[in-house]
Amino acid sequence: MDAEEQISQGLLAPSQEFLASVKVFPLIPYLKRDVINTIDSPLSWEQLTASDINFAVVRPLVTKYARLRNMAIVYACMVVRSYFLAQSGSDLAHAGVMYSRATLCEIMALKLLSHFASSKIQLVAVLTTLWCPLAGAPDDVIEEVKDAIGGGDEYVDDPQCAIEMAIATKAKTFLASAIVQSVVTDMYNGRIIVSIAGNRSMVPDNYKRRAIMLYDPRTAPMLDHYRLRVPRYSAILHFVNIAALLAVFLACIWTQDVSHVTLWESVFLVFAIAFTLQEYTASKEYGWAIYIANIWNVFDTSFVTIFLGYLVLRVKGLWDDDAKMSQLAFDLLACGCCVLAPRLAFYAISNNVVVLTLRAMIAELIFFIGIAAVCFSGILLTLYTLASGTWKMRDIAWLMVQIWFGSTYLSFGQAKSFHPVFGPILMTCFAALSGTLLLTILISILSNTAARIDANATQEFLFQCTVSTIQGVKSDALFSYQPPFNILAFVILKPASYILSPRSLHSANVFLIRLTSFPVLIAIARYERLLASEQRLRESGKGATRGLYHSIPRHIKNMPFVDYFVGSKSADLYEAIFEVEDSRDFDLFDDSEEDEFSLRSPSGHEDSVSSPILEPRRHKRSASLSKKSQSQPPRTRKVSALPPLSEPSGTGKILHLNTSTPFTKLFSQRFDHPSSAPPVEMLPDVTNMDKLDSSVKRIEALLEDCRELPVCKLKDEMKELQDRQARIENILLALTRGMRHETEILRHNI
Secondary structure (H helix, E strand, C coil), X not given: CCHHHHHHCCCCCCCHHHHHCCXXXXXXXXXXXXXXXXXXXXXXXXXXXXXXXXXXXXXXXXXXXXXXCCCCHHHHHHHHHHHXXXXXXXXXXXXXXXXXXXXXXXXXXXXXXXXXXXXXXXHHHHHHCCEXXXXXXXXXXXHHHHHHHCCCHHHHCCCECHHHHHHHCCCHHHHCCHHHHHHHHHHHHCCEECCECCCCCCCECCCCCCCCEECCCCCCCCCCHHHHHCHHHHHHHHHHHXXXXXXXXXXXXXXXXXXXXXXXXXXXHHHHHHHHXXXXXXXXXXXXXXXXXXXXXXXXXXXXXXXXXXXXXXXXXXXXXXXXXXXXXXXXXXXXHHHHHHHHHCCCCCCCHHHHHHHHHHHHHHHHHHHHHXXXXXXXXXXXXXXXXXXXXXXXXXXHHHHHCCCCHHHHHCCCCXXXXXXXXXXXXXXXXXXXXXHHHHHHHHHHHXXXXXXXXXXXXXXXXXXXXXXXXXXXHHHHCCCCHXXXXXXXXXXXCCCCCHHHHHHHHHHHHHHHCHHHHHHHHHHHHHHHHHHHHHHHCHHHHHHHHHCCCHHXXXXXXXXXXXXXXHHHHHHHHHHCCCCCCCCCCCHHHHHHHHXXXXXXXXXXXXXXXXXXXXXXXXXXXXXXXXXXXCCCCCCCCCCCCCCCCCCCCCXXXXXXXHHHHHHHHHHCCCCCCCHHHHCCCHHHHXXXXXXXXXXXXXXXXXXCCHHHHHHHHHHHHHHHHHHHHHHHHHHXXXXXXXXXXXXXXX
């Protein structure tokens, strides 16, 4: 049964049986083959989306696969895109072609997704359903894949959704499209309930799978624990947790004691361990590629690393009763404020392009420093060898860092201390390379990165929003607990998962969530119901507010101060005009007038004739308009003021059409004359003959003018150019002959 048929029968989303029957694997080789056969040269995004290539290449492929109505086609396009991206990184000779093929896969995914946009629930299902790439594959293919990766069923059964694959392949244009962002926005705000099953959860709770549905706060339960996974609320709760962690962190630093553990240090340890457990659970569930793609997770991972270093040093210092080691642990912990405080501050300016640019530039800087360290490791070893024990390796490295960041004079002052001959040469070369070439390259790289992020700031921001949204709807049981209660849930539920049945584990999980998050659930429920009631209040009070505004005297409404805050009356008028929907026919363009215009003479006068054959077409109306015409008076039929072609008269004379061309008048007088009329009236008048002669002369004058048109002039100019070209060729030929003659004379004389 097709997904659209299921939705039409009342199901909110395709059933699990239908999704399990969807074949995914057959799509992948077909897509790969078609893309390879289509793209054989490097093409950019602009070239692939141009009108000619779009109609000749992209649209036939999209039409071919859209006929399948396979809901996994978008996911399959992203899987094939990941293959071409991997090939572009390993095969540098064909990197441009492979990247163009990956771009084509992204374009196809975007266009194929629009074929499922008729139903919002179906669109969400296409993007968020977990697909297994080996679904529908033969058994021998599955065995070959298992042998290739060297793992069991747990490595083969690793489903992902289309959005996760788009994030992993960095299909930012696809994710920033309007159709994808409409789904992401509804998921972020909680208007659509999506529950993605966790396959790598610390405490899996997939017993009760909720179908995709629209959320209505008026019918939802008061303690709805699923609302804790709404990305909008989870982001706010995460901000509160980091604020509490920062407060406890500062209290721990201010009350530190190297000899024993204080109260605030104990509280900080609990919060920090809970925060570490939360981040580890997230990285394990999402996968490292998707987890680290979020800019805030980089800050969180840095703080977790600092905390783990502090914990190891602190435990070692207390175990050995070493005050210096404990002091070093607190010094290392103090460095965590460099990460934790900006993490809290950047939450308020998360939409700023500076934050996105800073993250990309830091990544480029770290990568560049690593390459530079490898390049200059040879100079470091050479200087250490030449120093013959007078310099330590650490001191030489620190001296090189100082020289790299601008202290060039140190290289000349300490050069001879390494070696009287080779020391100055090596230090001069290092100062020139590091201070001139490397810094110039670094500035260029960072400038290009900043320009690229600024040019694609919207895509970068929407990419980050998509990553944070898809991370918030994962269904790991520990995601619904706020630190430090997640430690309690982990201690209770992790051992219980090996003992209890899935249903009992689900019941225990729901009970613990509602118990530990009771105030939060009440606040969310009250906020959503209040928001829904305020929306109804705004809708009902709109008319009352408008009536109150109209009751204000005109001279008060026209005051500049009131007009600025209340709004202009003309703006309200324009808005009201477009809000009114009127389907009545105002007869601005009448069909009968169009028919009359098509029957007019070339002169433009209304010489059309009323024909009984055209009457049904003139008065043809739709059924909706005919009902309205019954209540309105019938429109009077427009009758031409001209007489008919022939009208009997008492004198027996013929009335002719008042046409403008003499030929029309001549032939109308000849063929429209009845046999009963006198033969004298069949001959044309002298005045008509004069008009005919004048018309003939006018046509002859027009023909003479046509000879002077630019076309004739162009022909003359082309003929003149040909003559000039012939003369130039003759001159060149004569010169060539003269030069040959002179050459022969010179050879003869020699």
